[in-house]
Structures are given as structure tokens and as C-alpha cells.
Amino acid sequence: MRPVRRDRVRRELVDHPTVGFVSWRGTPNLMTRLHRHEEVECNFIERGAITYLHRDKLVTLHPARLTLFWAAIPHRLISFPKSTVAHWLNIPLRWLLQHQLPTNLIQAILQGEIIEESDLTQFDFDLHLFHRWHQDLKSPSPERQLICHLELQARLRRLAFSAKSLASSRPLASESRRGAPSASSPEAIGKVELMARFIAENYTEPLRVANIAKLVGLHPNYAMSLFRKAFGMHLSDYLTQQRLAHAQRLILTTDMKILDIALEAGFGSASRFYAAFHRAYGQAPGDYRASQTEAWPHPALTPSR
Known part of the structure; x- marks a missing residue:
């Protein structure tokens, strides 16, 4: 390869x-x-x-x-x-x-x-x-x-x-059936949406909470609170999830080295990537690649050449 x-x-x-x-x-x-x-x-x-x-x-x-x-x-x-x-x-x-x-x-x-x-x-x-x-x-x-x-x-x-x-076949978590409070004003919604969109479009860059908060004109603590109330998760966790999803794709569909994947996905260092990946999936990126490679069932999942 x-x-x-x-x-x-x-x-x-x-x-x-x-x-x-x-x-x-x-x-x-x-x-x-x-x-x-x-x-x-x-x-x-x-x-x-x-x-x-x-x-x-x-x-x-x-x-x-x-x-x-x-x-x-x-x-x-x-x-x-x-x-x-x-x-x-x-x-x-x-x-x-x-x-x-x-x-x-x-x-x-x-x-x-x-x-x-x-x-x-x-x-x-x-x-x-x-x-x-x-x-x-x-x-x-x-x-x-x-x-x-x-x-x-x-x-x-x-x-x-x-x-x-669909991935886990488990029902959605049953808690918090009511809508999220305190983030429903048009101004708050606009800021939360802008933060989520900015992260989704720029997660491979070296983003910091302070930079994201500055984008929407909020204090970092208030920006994190607003995001958590709207989405039920911490802003930093959402950023990490976006990076992990990108890294998963590269692990399975390319031959890039793990360090290159860590940098490409926005983690900044291999140590940060390894820690985040292990917390999320219970194994190292290399082990994950080895366990999944044998099961590639479709040409769309074969490594790019």
C-alpha cells in the first residue's frame, strides 16, 4: 500500500x-x-x-x-x-x-x-x-x-x-426529554449555531475556546455555558468528536502514518490524539486500524492510492 x-x-x-x-x-x-x-x-x-x-x-x-x-x-x-x-x-x-x-x-x-x-x-x-x-x-x-x-x-x-x-441499535438516551433551556433567544441561537458551524468547518485548525468565543463576541466561559445548554455537551468535547471522526476516516481509507493523521485531524500532537482516541474507542489508533482493515467490505473503504 x-x-x-x-x-x-x-x-x-x-x-x-x-x-x-x-x-x-x-x-x-x-x-x-x-x-x-x-x-x-x-x-x-x-x-x-x-x-x-x-x-x-x-x-x-x-x-x-x-x-x-x-x-x-x-x-x-x-x-x-x-x-x-x-x-x-x-x-x-x-x-x-x-x-x-x-x-x-x-x-x-x-x-x-x-x-x-x-x-x-x-x-x-x-x-x-x-x-x-x-x-x-x-x-x-x-x-x-x-x-x-x-x-x-x-x-x-x-x-x-x-x-x-443506527450504529449501536440502542435507543436514544431517555433523560432530558424536554428542550434545552436558556439558549432559545434568537441572538443566543445564532451564536450557538455559528460556533457549531465554525467548528465543523475548521476543526482541523489549531482552534481554542477563546478564539471560538471571540468569533461570536462572548466571554469564553459564557460561550461554553451557552453551547452546553443548547447541545448538552461541552464545546471542547464537540471539537474533539469532530477531529476523531476525521481521524477515523483517514485511518481506514488511507495509508497515512498515525502521526500524520493526528496532525491532519487537528490534534496538534500524537500524544493528544492517542489519549483522545483511547478514551473514545478503548484502543490505540494502530490497533483500531489493524482490527478493522481485515473487515473492509466495500471498495469505498479500501485505502486510497
């Missing part, structure tokens, strides 16, 4: 512009590269299936299961049967925060989980909702768009009760 140039790794990720509230239905398109955008993505498979490369795993979405994930986590659609028909809805992160959705749902999204509906009896209901939402979001009527937003809010609240993490 030959080493991969770091500039090639950067070219393999495509940043898409913010598009806001949009929805569409149809046959998917294969993605030749990982991509990301700022919205939370809501998927619903009408028939067939789609398989994503998401973080370090292949994840297949099946019919009758509403799924939700934050598209700022790099992902790539790599396969689907020809008969597949799917529905997509992009939801601005700011909208989720404004409506104080259950913190277990928000926290799972920000932690990079793909959240899946476990109640398969919802298929007809969800299919009807998506068809109606497509029409409402295309309508020039503010009232129809408001109705769509209210229905979506109710559907996501219901999802928080019945959803599970």
Missing part, C-alpha cells in the same frame, strides 16, 4: 453551500467523493435502499424508517438498487435549536449519530407527510410553510421517543 498525499485527502471532501429548508423525491445519485453541508438531513426510503459511507462505517437505510443525521459530518452515498425511490429533507440547524427539540435528539445529532425510527408502523404516515411537505415547501404561501414546519416539529418530537442509534 502506498502512502496518500495529504492534499489529495483534502480534495476528497466536497463542501456544499447552505441551502436551507429544501426537500425532494426521486432516485439517488452516487457520490464519487465525501461531501458535507450545514443542514440536518432527514431521509425516508419509499422503496429500495441506500448505503452511505458515514464516518468509519457503511450504513444502509431501509424502507419505512425515518432517519436523521447532521450532514456536517462527511458522508457519501455509495450504492442503491435501481428501483430505489427516496425522500430527502434538509433542515437548518438553527431551526432545530429555535424549537427546543428534546435534548437527547439534539445531542445524538451533534455527536454524529444516524438516528432511525424503530416503529415500522409509521411508514404510511411518514410517506403521506413527505408528499405533503414537498408541496408545502414549494408553495409561496407562508401559511402552508408554517404548517409544514409545525408538522415536522411534531414528527421529530415523536421520533425522539421511538428512535434508536
Whole structure:
């Protein structure tokens, strides 16, 4: 296996512009590269299936299961049967925060989980909702768009009760079903959203809490408090999670040395990376690579040349 140039790794990720509230239905398109955008993505498979490369795993979405994930986590659609028909809805992160959705749902999204509906009896209901939402979001009527937003809010609240993490098959944490307090003013939401977006776009840089707080004009302590109230996690933990997700991808899909991966992902040193990786996954990065390499099941997970 030959080493991969770091500039090639950067070219393999495509940043898409913010598009806001949009929805569409149809046959998917294969993605030749990982991509990301700022919205939370809501998927619903009408028939067939789609398989994503998401973080370090292949994840297949099946019919009758509403799924939700934050598209700022790099992902790539790599396969689907020809008969597949799917529905997509992009939801601005700011909208989720404004409506104080259950913190277990928000926290799972920000932690990079793909959240899946476990109640398969919802298929007809969800299919009807998506068809109606497509029409409402295309309508020039503010009232129809408001109705769509209210229905979506109710559907996501219901999802928080019945959803599970697709990666672990465990239900979402049941605590904190109520919405997060104290971060719901428009100004606070704007600052929290800006911090999360800035981290998602710049986590490979040597970021500090003080720099992030300065970006939004807040004292570092208040910025951390506001972030924690909105997302249910510390700002520094969120930054580390973004870096770990990036490192996982490089470990599995490139031949880069562990030290180079640590620097590429933004950790600054191998020791910081090893400590964070071991806390998160219970093993060293090299051991993780060795244990996973033998199980690569798809060309999308083979090391780049």
C-alpha cells in the first residue's frame, strides 16, 4: 500500500453551500467523493435502499424508517438498487435549536449519530407527510410553510421517543426529554449555531475556546455555558468528536502514518490524539486500524492510492 498525499485527502471532501429548508423525491445519485453541508438531513426510503459511507462505517437505510443525521459530518452515498425511490429533507440547524427539540435528539445529532425510527408502523404516515411537505415547501404561501414546519416539529418530537442509534441499535438516551433551556433567544441561537458551524468547518485548525468565543463576541466561559445548554455537551468535547471522526476516516481509507493523521485531524500532537482516541474507542489508533482493515467490505473503504 502506498502512502496518500495529504492534499489529495483534502480534495476528497466536497463542501456544499447552505441551502436551507429544501426537500425532494426521486432516485439517488452516487457520490464519487465525501461531501458535507450545514443542514440536518432527514431521509425516508419509499422503496429500495441506500448505503452511505458515514464516518468509519457503511450504513444502509431501509424502507419505512425515518432517519436523521447532521450532514456536517462527511458522508457519501455509495450504492442503491435501481428501483430505489427516496425522500430527502434538509433542515437548518438553527431551526432545530429555535424549537427546543428534546435534548437527547439534539445531542445524538451533534455527536454524529444516524438516528432511525424503530416503529415500522409509521411508514404510511411518514410517506403521506413527505408528499405533503414537498408541496408545502414549494408553495409561496407562508401559511402552508408554517404548517409544514409545525408538522415536522411534531414528527421529530415523536421520533425522539421511538428512535434508536443506527450504529449501536440502542435507543436514544431517555433523560432530558424536554428542550434545552436558556439558549432559545434568537441572538443566543445564532451564536450557538455559528460556533457549531465554525467548528465543523475548521476543526482541523489549531482552534481554542477563546478564539471560538471571540468569533461570536462572548466571554469564553459564557460561550461554553451557552453551547452546553443548547447541545448538552461541552464545546471542547464537540471539537474533539469532530477531529476523531476525521481521524477515523483517514485511518481506514488511507495509508497515512498515525502521526500524520493526528496532525491532519487537528490534534496538534500524537500524544493528544492517542489519549483522545483511547478514551473514545478503548484502543490505540494502530490497533483500531489493524482490527478493522481485515473487515473492509466495500471498495469505498479500501485505502486510497
